Amino acid sequence: MSRDSTTRVLSVAFLLCLVCSILVSAAAVGLSDRQARNKVEEKRKNILQAAGLYRADRSIAEQYAQIEPRIVDLKTAWFSTDIDAATFDSRAAARDPQMSHQIQGNLDVAGIKNRSRYQDIYLVRDGESLKQIILPVYGKGLWSTMYGFISLASDLSTVNGFAFYEHGETPGLGGEIDNPNWKKQWQGKKIYDESGSMRIEVLKGVVDKKSPDAIYQADGLAGATLTARGVGNLLHYWMGEDGYRPFLEKLKEQGVKL
């Protein structure tokens, strides 16, 4: 066979493809455990960040020890022990007809169509009392579904932290939801007023700090009103009657004891 024969060229190309595909497959299989571990670690870091507990100089495992993952059944509005919180995947559950809850059109302000009946939530305790509760929330922005965590203080209305860990909004526009200054403004905001009405809103402009309503308002995002509106909408869904509200009310009735 001559060096430049078609058969030889094709054989070399085939062997090269085979070797490369074996290498890529081996890397994918070999690294899958590490990828899964990194994903878990990243989620834990986001939970700690939402709770304002994350310190870069300490290991995530050590810090996460103060977090207690639990499952809440939004149908019974109470904790469930039927599912293991450590391995639960609420996105997969939202796609599972046995576990998903279809959101009625007029209630679907977050634009997500359905959600899991069960949600993994995260507690920070002070003995038998609740110090913080961290709740996963998500909803449509302009281009993407935005996934985040919101942490509430023990009054179950005051925000300790709110951050998104996954979205596809435009960097510099909707992507400013990741801006540390924008995130910081959420600390101390209240979701509900004294009478229990949902009051939280994201404005189109900047909050007037002198306004008595400022405690329920967050600044919008210049040039990204649609993303900012999505943030307000998803909070209204998840903090509302079809979301966590019945559970939060029950928790309050029980004196926020765990």
Ligand SMILES: Cc1cc2nc3c(=O)[nH]c(=O)nc-3n(C[C@H](O)[C@H](O)[C@H](O)COP(=O)(O)O)c2cc1C
């Ligand atoms: C390429 C491109 C990307 C954009 N990305 C976003 C975005 O991520 N979020 C958003 O709300 N608006 C985005 N916009 C702007 C929206 O189309 C819309 O003009 C804006 O949300 C209105 O906000 P404003 O009233 O504050 O200007 C984008 C526009 C363009 C042209």
